[in-house]
Every structure is written in C-alpha cells, then in structure tokens.
C-alpha cells in the first residue's frame with residue numbers, strides 16, 4: 001500500500017482543500033488519478049473550480065472527491081480498498097473503504113451534470129456500487145447479479161449517468177453487502193440544484209455525515225462481520241466521540257445538516273438549544289406544508305434526512321443520537337445494575353485474587369469516567385471527552401454544535417469552548433435549605449378521598465401446587 005501511495009504522490013491533500021481536476025501522468029489520461037486521503041480530519045469545503053458553481057458541503061471528519069472535466073463530463077475515480085481509520089485518538093480500526101478512508105469521499109455534483117465514475121476494486125473479493133436514491137438507467141444501479149456483473153478484484157468498472165434531481169444521496173456496495181457495510185464501505189453524495197429551487201434554501205453552512213456502526217472487540221482492530229444487531233461502536237463517518245469534530249458556525253447562520261443511516265437500527269438525532277425542520281429526504285426536498293419544528297428526528301435504516309435551522313443561540317450545544325447506549329463506546333454490557341450495592345469488603349477480598357479488579361457502578365456509572373482502569377491497547381474509553389467543566393461522559397454518536405458571534409464567514413475552525421456570560425451557568429446553591437414539603441396522605445393539596453377505606457386488602461399468595469384440582 002505504501003509504495004502505491006508514494007507512486008501517486010497525493011500532493012496538496014493534507015490540511016485543506018484538494019486541487020481539483022488532477023490528471024494523471026502515469027495513466028495517460030485514460031483514468032482520472034485516484035486521490036487518496038490519509039487524514040481523518042474534517043477538510044475544508046472543496047470550492048468547485050470547474051463546472052457550474054455551488055456552495056459546497058463540509059463532510060464531518062471527511063472530504064470531497066476532486067474530479068476532472070472531460071469533454072463536459074465530470075469524471076471521478078473511486079478505489080475500493082482496505083483502509084486504516086482512526087475512529088478516535090488512540091483507537092484505529094482496520095476497515096474497508098474508498099480512497100484511503102471509511103467512509104469514502106463525498107461526491108458533489110450539480111443537477112443536470114453528466115457524471116462518470118471509475119471504480120477500481122482493490123479488495124480481496126468482488127464488489128459493486130449502488131447509487132442510493134438516484135434516478136439513473138437500470139444498468140447503472142449497481143446491484144451485482146441483477147444490474148451488472150460484480151467487479152472482480154483488480155478490475156475497474158465505469159458508471160455513467162446524469163444527476164437528474166437535486167438532493168441528498170449516498171453510495172454503498174450491493175455485493176456481499178453485510179460484510180462490506182460492516183467493514184465501513186459507504187459514502188455521501190450531494191447533488192446541488194442547478195438554479196434557485198423553490199424548496200431548497202440557501203444556507204451559510206451545509207454539513208453532511210453518515211451514521212454507521214461497528215462491532216470491534218476491545219483490543220482488536222477488525223470488525224466482526226457476522227454481527228447483525230449487537231454492534232458496540234456507534235459512529236458518525238466511522239468516528240466516535242470524542243473523535244467527532246464539532247460543527248462550528250457563526251451566530252445567525254442558516255445551517256443545513258444532511259444525515260444518512262447505514263446502520264442496522266434507527267437513530268433519533270437530537271440537537272440542543274434550537275428547533276429545526278426536516279427539509280429533505282433521500283426522495284428529495286419536502287413540500288413546505290409538511291415541515292414542522294422538531295428538536296429530534298428519527299432516521300430509520302436506509303433513510304436520509306436533511307435538517308435546517310437558524311443558529312441564533314450562542315454556545316456549545318450538544319448534538320447527538322438520543323439512544324443513550326449509542327453515546328457510549330465499546331463495553332461489556334452483561335453487567336448487573338449495582339446502584340445501591342455496597343461493595344466494601346468484597347472488593348478487597350477479590351482484589352487479593354485479581355489485582356486489577358475494580359468495583360463498577362455502585363453509585364451509577366459516572367465513576368467509570370474518573371477511574372484509571374487498565375484497558376487493552378487500541379480501545380476507546382467507554383465514556384469520555386474532557387469538557388470545560390469536567391468529563392462529558394459520552395462516546396459514540398455525540399458531537400457539539402458551536403455557535404459563535406465572532407466565527408468568521410466560511411471559517412470552520414474550532415473556536416474552543418464557549419465563554420459563558422457572567423451569571424449564565426448553573427452553579428451550586430449555598431444558601432439555607434428548607435425541609436421539602438412532602439405530600440401528606442390526607443389533608444394535603446390533593447383531592448380529598450371520598451370515603452375512608454373500610455378494610456385493607458392484602459395480596460394473597462398461593463403456592464403453585466394449590467392451583468391443581470380447582
């Protein structure tokens with residue numbers, strides 16, 4: 001892999017926008033040079049330097065694939081290959097993806113563009129790509145066996161179609177799908193409108209990411225591909241909190257976030273401090289009459305949702321999946337609830353036998369974030385992330401929407417933690433505490449009983465054997 005990377009010299013890829021329209025010297029202009037991304041950072045939006053103009057998206061912890069124009073056709077080159085993805089600092093996974101990363105690069109085109117995509121298969125098994133949601137000729141739909149022969153290892157296929165309708169799409173294999181999606185093969189696709197569209201508003205910030213999930217045992221690198229539902233890593237673009245970059249916007253920006261779900265369960269995606277509307281699905285922009293305010297929207301398996309809101313409240317706002325076990329990282333979850341159980345004495349005895357033994361959960365699980373428990377190498381902590389007030393106690397599908405008055409136009413840099421105005425942070429109360437006024441059975445503020453019970457009813461317990469013979 002290293003020699004191939006050296007060979008292609010991916011100049012200009014690190015730390016910012018990538019030069020578009022690269023033409024390979026070695027491929028004699030037959031194929032667009034495959035751009036490879038080695039970083040899992042959020043790359044700056046790729047402002048188009050050829051074709052129709054548009055306001056580009058920002059892929060969370062990802063990037064947009066440069067293209068070249070070839071006689072009016074936008075040409076892209078995707079390489080399906082094994083990749084190493086840093087899912088969070090200190091935790092790397094051996095996945096499959098496209099052009100160096102999982103997910104693959106975002107493809108951005110304009111409504112009406114003729115698009116040609118070369119797909120080179122460097123996986124050890126056959127693959128194909130399905131262009132989820134697109135209107136296209138049936139033979140370009142990418143279902144191996146049904147619409148085309150599978151792309152064998154070492155082969156390159158060409159897909160070509162016109163991006164007929166604007167909106168939010170994704171791509172993924174339709175060959176040995178369970179394995180290939182469990183390994184991280186997927187990518188985002190955005191088709192921008194050609195002209196002003198009555199149902200598509202201009203926005204100042206346009207983010208996109210895919211929901212995905214992996215089952216990687218603590219201390220190992222490769223996902224278990226036979227897992228159907230019980231995944232242990234819930235990720236956005238194959239990143240887990242605190243590895244997911246924040247969404248940094250300027251106060252009063254109109255913000256669009258596009259999300260696609262390629263996991264095997266639904267995710268109620270929730271934003272704090274603002275209300276949004278769902279303005280589009282993978283079926284296209286939604287009619288205005290169907291839009292209502294929400295703070296959470298459920299994204300079902302195989303669905304895409306586009307949410308929009310005015311970022312008019314300054315601060316660091318949590319943005320996450322509302323399933324609480326999806327904001328945790330790999331853990332053993334066959335753990336009994338031990339809240340209220342006093343372990344003193346027992347722990348000492350056990351630690352004589354097992355030196356690393358630790359007590360978990362007698363006051364809830366928050367203690368876990370403060371404990372220095374030995375964990376295997378290459379394992380993400382279960383709940384972590386240092387915030388300005390301590391541990392955020394989160395993992396998985398969690399990030400922060402940072403709304404700042406002084407964030408510059410089109411600047412996506414992390415502004416750091418929010419500086420709260422004086423007197424606007426919840427704080428400890430140190431004054432006198434009154435006895436809480438507890439409810440009385442009678443004579444309180446509740447409706448009085450109509451009549452006093454004349455007798456008390458007790459539950460009668462019968463032995464199972466006494467059921468016989470009646």
Ligand SMILES: [Cu+2]
Pocket residue numbers: 234266267268321322323326397
């Ligand atoms: Cu979720």
